[in-house]
Each structure stands twice: as C-alpha cells, then as structure tokens.
Amino acid sequence: MIPQNQNRRAPSADEIIALLNGVCQPLAAARTPLHEAAGRVLREPVCAPEDQPPFDRSAMDGFAIRLDDANLEFKIVDEIRAGDWKPRELQAGEAVQISTGGALPGDGLQVVMKENVRVAGKILTVVERDSNRCIRFRGEDARAGQVLVESGTTLTPGALALLASIGHAKPMVTRLPRVLHLATGNEIVPPEQTPLTGQIRDSNSVLVRAFLRHWQITPQQKRVPEDEAAAKSEISNLKSEVDLLLVSGGASVGEHDFTRRLLEHFGFEILVCKTALRPGRPLIVARRGNQIAFGLPGNPLAHFVCLNLFVRVTLGKFSGWAAENIFQPGTLAAKLESGRNARETFWPARSEMKSGEMKLTPLRWSSSGDLTALALANSLIRVKAESSGLAAGAVVEFVPTI
Amino acid sequence: MIPQNQNRRAPSADEIIALLNGVCQPLAAARTPLHEAAGRVLREPVCAPEDQPPFDRSAMDGFAIRLDDANLEFKIVDEIRAGDWKPRELQAGEAVQISTGGALPGDGLQVVMKENVRVAGKILTVVERDSNRCIRFRGEDARAGQVLVESGTTLTPGALALLASIGHAKPMVTRLPRVLHLATGNEIVPPEQTPLTGQIRDSNSVLVRAFLRHWQITPQQKRVPEDEAAAKSEISNLKSEVDLLLVSGGASVGEHDFTRRLLEHFGFEILVCKTALRPGRPLIVARRGNQIAFGLPGNPLAHFVCLNLFVRVTLGKFSGWAAENIFQPGTLAAKLESGRNARETFWPARSEMKSGEMKLTPLRWSSSGDLTALALANSLIRVKAESSGLAAGAVVEFVPTI
Numbered sequence: 177m178i179p180q181n182q183n184r185r186a187p188s189a190d191e192i193i194a195l196l197n198g199v200c201q202p203l204a205a206a207r208t209p210l211h212e213a214a215g216r217v218l219r220e221p222v223c224a225p226e227d228q229p230p231f232d233r234s235a236m237d238g239f240a241i242r243l244d245d246a247n248l249e250f251k252i253v254d255e256i257r258a259g260d261w262k263p264r265e266l267q268a269g270e271a272v273q274i275s276t277g278g279a280l281p282g283d284g285l286q287v288v289m290k291e292n293v294r295v296a297g298k299i300l301t302v303v304e305r306d307s308n309r310c311i312r313f314r315g316e317d318a319r320a321g322q323v324l325v326e327s328g329t330t331l332t333p334g335a336l337a338l339l340a341s342i343g344h345a346k347p348m349v350t351r352l353p354r355v356l357h358l359a360t361g362n363e364i365v366p367p368e369q370t371p372l373t374g375q376i377r378d379s380n381s382v383l384v385r386a387f388l389r390h391w392q393i394t395p396q397q398k399r400v401p402e403d404e405a406a407a408k409s410e411i412s413n414l415k416s417e418v419d420l421l422l423v424s425g426g427a428s429v430g431e432h433d434f435t436r437r438l439l440e441h442f443g444f445e446i447l448v449c450k451t452a453l454r455p456g457r458p459l460i461v462a463r464r465g466n467q468i469a470f471g472l473p474g475n476p477l478a479h480f481v482c483l484n485l486f487v488r489v490t491l492g493k494f495s496g497w498a499a500e501n502i503f504q505p506g507t508l509a510a511k512l513e514s515g516r517n518a519r520e521t522f523w524p525a526r527s528e529m530k531s532g533e534m535k536l537t538p539l540r541w542s543s544s545g546d547l548t549a550l551a552l553a554n555s556l557i558r559v560k561a562e563s564s565g566l567a568a569g570a571v572v573e574f575v576p577t578i
Numbered sequence: 579m580i581p582q583n584q585n586r587r588a589p590s591a592d593e594i595i596a597l598l599n600g601v602c603q604p605l606a607a608a609r610t611p612l613h614e615a616a617g618r619v620l621r622e623p624v625c626a627p628e629d630q631p632p633f634d635r636s637a638m639d640g641f642a643i644r645l646d647d648a649n650l651e652f653k654i655v656d657e658i659r660a661g662d663w664k665p666r667e668l669q670a671g672e673a674v675q676i677s678t679g680g681a682l683p684g685d686g687l688q689v690v691m692k693e694n695v696r697v698a699g700k701i702l703t704v705v706e707r708d709s710n711r712c713i714r715f716r717g718e719d720a721r722a723g724q725v726l727v728e729s730g731t732t733l734t735p736g737a738l739a740l741l742a743s744i745g746h747a748k749p750m751v752t753r754l755p756r757v758l759h760l761a762t763g764n765e766i767v768p769p770e771q772t773p774l775t776g777q778i779r780d781s782n783s784v785l786v787r788a789f790l791r792h793w794q795i796t797p798q799q800k801r802v803p804e805d806e807a808a809a810k811s812e813i814s815n816l817k818s819e820v821d822l823l824l825v826s827g828g829a830s831v832g833e834h835d836f837t838r839r840l841l842e843h844f845g846f847e848i849l850v851c852k853t854a855l856r857p858g859r860p861l862i863v864a865r866r867g868n869q870i871a872f873g874l875p876g877n878p879l880a881h882f883v884c885l886n887l888f889v890r891v892t893l894g895k896f897s898g899w900a901a902e903n904i905f906q907p908g909t910l911a912a913k914l915e916s917g918r919n920a921r922e923t924f925w926p927a928r929s930e931m932k933s934g935e936m937k938l939t940p941l942r943w944s945s946s947g948d949l950t951a952l953a954l955a956n957s958l959i960r961v962k963a964e965s966s967g968l969a970a971g972a973v974v975e976f977v978p979t980i
Contacts, residue, residue, distance in 0.1 A: 210769065214788040228950065231775055235945060257804075259765030261776035277765055277876065277947075279776035317948040325953045333788035333980060334882055334952025340769040341781040341878065341949055363661030363679055367612065367742040373633055374663035374681040379743040386616040386735035402659075474679065476743065480736055505934035532907035532973075534934060543637060545679075546719040547743055548630065550736025551727040571934075578735060 186452040188520060189558070192461065193489050193502070195447060200493035201466050203353060203419060207346040210339060213331050215392060216349035217496035222325040225342055227315035232280040236310045238289045239271040239300055240280060243309065250300040256281060271300045280311060287311055328496065350496040353419040355395040357384045358410060360425040360435070361474055362402050379547065380424040380472070380479050387483050390578045391491050395422070402426060404434045404441075411442060419467060419494060422487070423460075425474030435460055435471035444469050452561070454519040455544030456481045475544035481522045484556060484577045503558065503573040506534035508566055512557065513538075516564035524553035527574060536574055553577060588854040590922060591960070594863065595891050595904070597849060602895035603868050605755060605821060609748040612741060615733050617794060618751035619898035624727040627744055629717035634682040638712045640689045641673040641702055642682060645711065652702040658683060673702045682713060689713060730898065752898040755821040757797040759786045760812060762827040762837070763876055764804050781949065782826040782874070782881050789885050792980045793893050797824070804828060806836045806843075813844060821869060821896060824889065825862075827876030837862055837873035846871050854963070856921040857946030858883045877946035883924045886958060886979045905960065905975040908936035910968055914959065915940075918966035926955035929976060938976055955979060 187195070205219035234240070234256075241250055250271035256262050258277035265282055266272065272281055280287075287310035294301045318324055324342065325335055331349065339347055364378040365371050381397050388395050400407045402425075411421070426435040436449060444462035451459045455478035460471030468490050472482050485502070492500060506527060514521060525536045536557055539549035558573045559566065566572065589597070607621035636642070636658075643652055652673035658664050660679035667684055668674065674683055682689075689712035696703045720726055726744065727737055733751065741749055766780040767773045783799050790797050802809045804827075813823070828837040838851060846864035853861045857880035862873030870892050874884050887904070894902060908929060916923065927938045938959055941951035960975045961968065968974065 210784050211787055214791055229778070229947065230773075233947070235947070257765075258763055259776055261774060277763070277778070312945050312947050316944045317950050324950055329953060332952070332956065333785050333792070334949065334955055336788050337781040337785035337878055337882070338949050338952050340784040341779050343769055343772065343779055345769045361660055361679070363659075367745055367747045370745065371632075372663060374661055376631070376679070377743050377745055379739040382612050382742040383735050383739035385613055386738050389616055390735070476739055480739070504931055507934075529906055532909075532936060542718045543714050545631065545635070545637070545714050547736065547740050548719050548726055550734070550740050551731060553736055554734065 186450045186457070187448055188452050189485055189522070192448055192451060192486055195461070196468075196486060196489045197493060197499040199447070199463055200468060200490050202496040203351050203494050205348045205496075206351050208349045210336050210345055210347070213347055213349045214333065214336060216331055216352075218325055218329045218331055218335075218347055218349055219327055219496060220348040221323045221327045222339060222342070222344050222347065224318045224320055224322050224324050226320045228317040228342070229312055229314060232283075232314050233312045234274045234276055234278045234280060234287045234310060235312050236287055236289045237276050238274060238287045238310060239293060240266065240274045240285045240287050241271045241302075242266050242268060243284050243286045245269065248302050250302070252295070252298045252300050254281075285309075285311070328498070330497075350494070352393055353391075353491065353494050354417055355388060355393050355420045355422065356411070356418045357381065357395045357397045357422040358407060358424070359397070359399045360402055360407065360423060364399065364425075366399070379476050380474065383476065383479060383483070384422060384424065387487070387578055391495070402434060404438060407434070407438050408441060411438070420487075420490065421467065421469040422472060423470070424472045424479060426471065433458075439469050439471065452519050453481065454517055454521045456485075456522070457519070459486070461486065473544065476547040477524070477541060477549070478544040480524075480547070480550060480577070481556060484575055485522070488578065502575050504534065504576065506536045506555075506557075506572055506574045508557075508568050508570045508572055509535040509537045511568045512559065512566040512570075514559055514563070514565050516562060518561055520561045521559040522556040522575070523559050524549040525555045525557045525574065526552045527555040527576065534574075536572065588852045588859070589850055590854050591887055591924070594850055594853060594888055597863070598870075598888060598891045599895060599901040601849070601865055602870060602892050604898040605753050605896050607750045607898075608753050610751045612738050612747055612749070615749055615751045616735065616738060618733055618754075620727055620731045620733055620737075620749055620751055621729055621898060622750040623725045623729045624741060624744070624746050624749065626720045626722055626724050626726050628722045630719040630744070631714055631716060634685075634716050635714045636676045636678055636680045636682060636689045636712060637714050638689055638691045639678050640676060640691045640712060641695060642668065642676045642687045642689050643673045643704075644668050644670060645686050645688045647671065650704050652704070654697070654700045654702050656683075687711075687713070730900070732899075752896070754795055755793075755893065755896050756819055757790060757795050757822045757824065758813070758820045759783065759797045759799045759824040760809060760826070761799070761801045762804055762809065762825060766801060766827075768801070781878050782876065785878065785881060785885070786824060786826065789889070789980055793897070795893075804836060806840060809836070809840050810843060813840070822889075822892065823869065823871040824874060825872070826874045826881060828873065835860075841871050841873065854921050855883065856919055856923045858924070859921070861888070863888065875946070878949040879926070879943060879951070880946040882926075882949070882952060882979070883958060886977055887924070890980065904977050906936065906978065908938045908957075908959075908974055908976045910959075910970050910972045910974055911937040911939045913970045914961065914968040914972075916961055916965075916967050918964060920963055922963045923961040924958040924977075925961050926951040927957045927959045927976065928954045929957040929978065936976075938974065
C-alpha cells in the first residue's frame with residue numbers, strides 16, 4: 177500500500193497510520209450482554225421501543241389532584257406507590273397520595289409536593305399551589321421509534337444505562353480482537369528471574385499485556401527463543417484464530433532477526449519493514465486478509481512508541497471507530513533538548529491540563545532501550561525530523577499514551 | 579463534618595467533596611503481581627536494584643573493535659549474540675561480531691554498525707567510522723539505588739514495564755475496594771423483563787456496574803424491594819467486608835424511603851442527607867469507621883451525577899490518590915438554555931478537544947429521570963446556582979464523566 181516509488185524511503189508515522197486506516201477493517205459484531213458491552217462500539221442504531229417515559233409519572237412525593245380543582249381541602253382516597261398501577265377518575269375534592277415515580281392514575285392532574293400541604297388523617301390541606309404540575313409526562317424524554325443511540329457510539333456506563341432502561345439488553349457490539357503475542361530474544365528471562373550477565377528481563381510482555389488490557393483484550397502470550405522452528409509451531413497452532421499477531425524483537429535486519437521470514441512463511445504480505453521514526457526504526461507491519469501482524473522493535477521505549485501509535489490505530493479500526501487523528505496540540509512546559517536528528521522523534525513526556533491548556537514536560541531518555549521515562553510518561557511529543565530542540569512555550573503535537 | 583450551624587442548609591457539591599476528601603482514607607496496600615497491578619496506585623518508592631542497564635550493551639548490530647584501534651581491516655575472532663556473556667580482551671586488529679543488545683566483551687570498545695562495514699569470510703573492512711560508539715553504557719539510564727518510581731504513582735503499562743525490567747514483580751499497591759450495591763424500589767424490574775404499567779426497568783444497576791468497572795471493581799449487586807427487613811438481611815451478611823455500600827433509590831424523605839433508617843440501624847453516622855444539587859438533591863452520605871455509604875437518588879440522571887462527583891472522589895481517595903480537583907475549565911460550544919434555578923446544576927454535555935481547546939456542547943434533558951442525554955454525555959457542566967442560561971463561548975467548569 178506504500179506506493180512503489182517510495183519503496184526505498186522508510187515511511188513516516190503519518191504514512192503508516194494512513195496505511196493502517198486503509199487496510200484494517202472492523203471486526204464482526206455480536207449480540208452481547210450489557211455488562212460485557214462497556215467500552216465497546218455499538219454497531220446498530222437503537223430506537224425507543226415506546227414513549228419514554230412510557231406513562232405519566234410523579235416527579236415528587238406528594239398528592240395528585242385534578243388540575244381544574246380549585247378546592248383547598250381534599251379527601252385522600254387512595255395511595256399510589258412507585259410500581260403501582262391504579263387508574264381511576266379523580267373527582268373534585270379528591271386527592272391520591274403518590275410517591276416519586278408513581279404512575280399518575282389518569283389525565284388532567286397535578287401533583288402537589290408534600291412540602292406544600294398539611295395532612296390530618298384523611299384530610300389534605302393545600303398550603304401552597306403553583307403552576308408546576310410535578311409530572312414527568314409520557315414521551316417527554318423521547319418518542320417511540322426515535323433513535324436514542326446511534327450506530328458507532330462507544331458504550332459508556334451512561335449509554336448502557338439508557339439501553340437497560342429500554343430493555344435493549346443484548347446490543348450488537350464489535351467483538352473483541354484475538355491477539356497472540358510472542359516475545360522473542362535469547363537474552364530475555366521472565367521478570368521474576370535474576371538474569372545472568374548478558375541477559376535482561378522481559379519487560380515487553382508486561383507492557384503488551386497491560387496495554388491490551390485497556391482494550392479489554394487478554395492476549396495469548398509466549399516467550400520464544402530466536403528460533404524460527406519454535407516460533408512457527410507457536411503460530412501454527414493459532415494462526416486461523418488470531419486477528420492481531422504481535423512479535424516483540426527480531427524486527428530489524430540482523431541475520432538472527434527472523435520475524436520477517438516467519439511472517440512471510442505464514443503468507444503475510446509485508447507492508448512496512450523499516451520506518452523513519454526514532455525510536456522505532458525496526459518495525460514490520462504485515463497483513464493476511466483482515467489479519468494484521470506487527471514485528472515490534474525489542475527495545476522497550478521503541479516498543480512503547482509503536483504500540484501507542486500503530487497498534488492503537490489498528491485496535492481502533494478493529495473496534496469500529498472511524499479513522500481518528502490521534503495527535504493533539506499542546507504547549508511545552510519546558511524546553512526539549514534534542515540533537516538534530518534526521519528521523520521524526522516521539523519523545524516521552526508528562527502532559528497535564530493547567531488552566532485549560534495542555535502542558536507537556538519532556539522527560540529524559542538516553543536511548544530506545546531506556547524505559548525509566550515510562551514511570552511518568554503519559555504522552556509522546558512529536559518532534560519533526562531535522563528539528564534540533566524546542567523552546568519552552570512551543571506549540572507541539574502529542575499523542576496521549578495508554 | 580458539615581459544621582453544626584450549617585445543619586439546616588443543604589451542602590453544595592464543593593462542601594460534600596471536601597467532606598469526602600476529609601473522611602475517606604486510602605485502603606491497605608498489598609503485594610500484587612504485575613499483571614493485576616495495572617491502573618493501581620504504588621504505595622512504596624521503587625529503587626533501581628543495580629545500574630540500568632546492568633552491563634555495557636551494543637545499541638546496534640555491528641562489530642566491536644578497540645576504540646584506540648586505527649586499523650581499517652580486522653579479523654573477526656568471535657560472535658556475541660544478545661544473551662551471551664563472553665568477556666575477552668580484544669587486541670588491535672581484532673573484531674567481534676555483536677548483535678543489538680549483546681554484552682560488550684570488555685571496556686574501551688566501540689561498535690561499528692554493520693551498515694558501515696564490508697565482510698569477506700573472517701575479514702572485516704570498516705568503510706565508515708565516526709565518533710558514535712553505539713554502546714548503551716552500564717548505568718546510563720539509572721544508577722543502583724536511584725528511585726525509579728515514586729510512591730503514589732498510578733501504574734501505567736509503561737511503569738509496569740519498568741518494574742518488570744528491574745525484577746520488581748510484586749509491587750505494593752492499594753487493594754481494590756469491596757463494594758455492595760443494592761438497587762431498591764418496588765417499581766423496578768430487570769432490564770430483560772417487560773415492565774407492567776407503573777413499573778420501570780432497573781438501569782441504575784447497569785450504570786453502577788459499568789462505572790465501577792472503570793475502577794476494576796466488580797460489585798456485589800442485589801435488587802431488593804422497599805422492605806427494610808430484606809435490605810437489612812442483605813447487608814447483615816456482608817457488612818464487615820464492605821468498604822463502600824451503595825443504595826440506589828429510597829434516599830429522599832418520603833415515608834417509604836428507608837435508606838437513612840437502614841444505615842442508622844447498622845451504625846452508620848449520617849454526614850449528608852440532602853444536597854443543594856440539581857439533579858441529585860436526595861443524597862445520603864454516611865460512614866462507619868473507614869466504611870462509606872451512599873444513598874443515591876433513584877432517578878437515573880441524578881444517579882449519574884452523584885456517581886461522577888461523589889463516589890468518584892471516594893474511590894480516588896480509597897485508591898491512594900491525593901485530593902484532586904475534579905473540575906476542569908472549558909468553553910461552551912453552544913448556548914446553555916436553563917431557567918434560573920436556586921440549586922447548582924450539573925448539566926450533561928459532550929466535550930471535545932478542538933484545536934487545543936476543550937469545547938462543551940450542552941445536551942437536552944427534561945428531568946432527573948431523563949437519561950437520553952447519556953447516549954452522548956461524557957461531561958457534566960457546572961452551572962452556578964441562580965444563573966439563568968449561559969451564552970456560547972462562556973468559560974465554564976466541567977467534570978469529565980466515566
């Protein structure tokens with residue numbers, strides 16, 4: 177999808193994002209219980225099946241009387257609690273005690289708040305009466321057939337409550353992606369293990385798992401040695417079921433970097449095999465039908481950048497979102513000291529809203545393997561290629577990170 | 579905690595938030611595996627147990643040679659892959675092939691990128707050599723003993739990866755709150771059920787569950803009739819285990835509203851029993867030791883407001899956050915048409931960042947029972963008491979909602 181005549185130039189972040197927005201398709205939708213649908217994308221419009229509210233309801237605890245009844249004293253002839261349905265024609269001089277939410281017994285009525293009456297036995301005296309009827313009228317929120325939630329809406333707790341209120345208990349939402357993550361590298365050991373000299377702990381598996389958790393995805397994860405046969409057998413078992421394959425490490429062009437060969441072996445078309453990003457140069461993007469694979473750079477900061485730029489866009493498209501601009505404007509709270517670099521740089525930073533402005537504080541990082549900045553980072557500042565440092569107060573683009 | 583002489587005046591949102599910030603205490607911390615610690619608050623400072631990185635590592639695929647070796651041709655005497663540990667003293671004219679991440683075999687070396695050499699058998703010719711040593715030096719990210727993650731940090735995926743990289747696999751984080759939610763009301767039926775006239779579907783249980791999910795909490799939930807005995811037995815079974823008790827409905831002063839009596843029965847001290855909010859006037863806040871209880875108004879929009887203002891502050895304090903200002907400034911994208919009201923109003927709205935500014939579009943709502951606005955709402959605009967409508971472009975305070 178990257179045009180042929182650009183084959184020799186490594187693509188930019190914008191080009192890779194545009195590519196992913198072009199090739200990734202929303203996953204199928206399925207009817208899902210409300211408590212599993214939180215945060216998912218609705219894939220059907222949902223209409224009110226009947227007027228909302230479906231009957232006239234009292235907005236207050238009080239007494240229902242006829243609107244045209246000018247009496248000041250009334251006989252209390254019944255009580256209606258929320259949940260009751262007691263239709264009756266009220267006569268002049270009659271009142272019915274009614275609870276908040278209770279169904280009015282008929283039309284042409286008014287509820288007088290109990291704060292505005294005196295009660296003695298069955299006798300009600302209205303002390304104050306105004307024009308407020310204290311009724312939530314049938315259909316005042318929405319009419320039967322009206323669209324209440326549009327297709328494409330991300331289901332917040334509030335939207336789910338609305339669906340519950342109309343009995344739409346199994347909305348059509350995008351299914352969750354199935355993800356397989358392989359962490360490769362002969363040097364990595366589990367975080368619980370003490371590495372020998374030359375070895376390091378596998379932090380990328382923790383990063384990937386926590387990142388995907390934000391999307392409600394629990395990936396299948398394996399640590400595999402840099403061994404094509406071992407990796408092939410892991411994938412063979414799972415290939416038909418996976419929407420997204422993530423391989424950490426082995427993405428660069430070293431002779432031991434086998435991710436590309438592995439993906440090609442399984443019939444993936446390589447779309448990107450190197451980028452113009454810093455950190456994040458060694459990145460493979462591949463697809464097979466609607467399956468997407470990433471060969472992610474093993475260095476943890478580069479890994480973090482690629483997840484937050486490219487895997488995020490992929491998951492957004494999978495979930496049924498429209499292509500979104502993931503970049504936002506912000507202002508540097510301190511200068512960003514960077515040597516001139518030919519590559520566009522994504523710089524870890526801490527963003528905070530201050531007096532309505534998004535302020536970004538660049539964090540120190542020494543290399544693509546340095547993840548100390550990730551203790552505080554919640555953003556990546558985009559530093560244009562060939563720029564050399566930015567002054568405090570400069571307006572920049574940034575991506576809020578997950 | 580609301581001063582005695584204010585007993586007769588219903589407290590404002592700010593007063594209730596200040597009260598909660600005063601009475602709620604962080605829950606205990608416990609050692610927790612990394613994959614369960616995402617989004618939780620670290621309750622200990624975490625230091626680097628050793629220099630980071632712990633040994634000199636190659637930043638590139640290339641060849642290690644002596645820094646002081648001016649030769650152009652070298653004999654390749656060994657290969658070091660990531661994970662290997664092969665200390666040796668290199669002689670002038672000797673080179674060792676090394677992979678990215680590989681441990682340098684000794685000091686005083688430089689790595690020449692493989693893009694800058696030619697290889698013929700065991701003979702290496704350096705084509706281009708610059709001052710870049712292409713080494714990630716021991717300790718360049720952090721020194722042993724240096725604090726890497728401060729106590730009080732919310733653990734993002736990046737922070738978890740950092741902990742994994744230093745083998746801190748069971749950080750001390752705040753335990754999750756235990757929550758019991760009772761939905762009361764004789765008129766409510768489950769969302770799957772078709773209500774009779776006078777009945778409505780229970781949307782608050784769905785709202786509460788999805789809201790708490792944001793905090794990784796799965797509440798115990800029960801629907802109970804407005805029956806003190808039934809509710810008492812539900813609570814009796816669980817009272818000692820619960821950090822937060824939420825009761826939906828029954829919070830106003832109607833004679834059938836039993837939440838207050840219920841809480842007093844169980845020894846809760848009533849801190850608030852009515853507010854100056856719209857929607858959300860009938861709200862009970864109570865405590866017993868470090869346990870907090872809310873009697874939430876049954877009307878769903880009022881319910882939404884109280885969750886997003888007060889339950890949110892409580893959960894933030896429980897989790898170990900410092901008292902935070904939940905309000906942010908924003909600008910109205912359209913006028914907000916509201917009759918003058920004596921109560922401070924929290925108005926459902928849609929917020930969007932546009933060109934670095936937070937723009938708020940007020941949504942239509944007809945009453946505290948109208949949850950149609952919640953299809954789109956992601957914010958609540960604070961409209962001051964006695965104000966009557968606001969023009970487009972007005973600067974307002976808002977709360978982003980969950």
